[in-house]
Amino acid sequence: MKLQAALDTLTLDECIKLLEQTQGSIDVVEVGTPFVIEQGMVPVRTFKEKFPNIEVLADAKIMDAGKYEADKCFDAGADIVTVLGVSNDATIKGVVESAKEHGRKVMVDMIEVKNLAERTKEVDQMGVDYICVHTAFDVQATGKDPLDDLKVVNSVIKNAKSAVAGGVKLATIDAIVEEGAGIIVVGGAICNAEDPSAMAKEIKKHLK
């Protein structure tokens, strides 16, 4: 069970400080979508160079031109790239092809997938590594959390590992750990904490 820190709002210097102070706690560092929009692949290259033992995930949320866009992320040093589960199968297969060529991994983000069980079964046949349930940031305010979706995915998944994202925090981590997931993604609960490093270490203690 890995802890993925989703770095969406910190500066590059703040991220580096966090990773230096938490060595051993953060297994996967996510260059979040807002960070990619702001700085492209610069953080991916920087993290890979400075922290070769931490896996780097580029949260590109690819929706089209799967192979072409995934190539860009993997060439920059990403170990894992995200593609949206609502994308066409051809897009997901393109990302998988790129990952196989580079010897890297694919996470399918199931954000806003309506037919979750059905789509999970389909995507699970495409050679992807992780299938991630994800309560959208814009939906979290309604009180929805990703635990029920995680149960759905865990009940049908056969090949890939599950992952979970969307408002995960200290108060909800134990129920998620109990349900089980290959990767637990935590963003705001770490980045917005008074002491992000201490929070990352505390959350890591709850993982199996």
Ligand SMILES: O=C([C@H](O)CO)[C@H](O)[C@H](O)COP(=O)(O)O
């Ligand atoms: O992917 C994310 C979101 O769509 C914004 O780009 C976040 O990284 C992901 O949801 C984890 O962050 P938190 O929900 O704040 O834990």
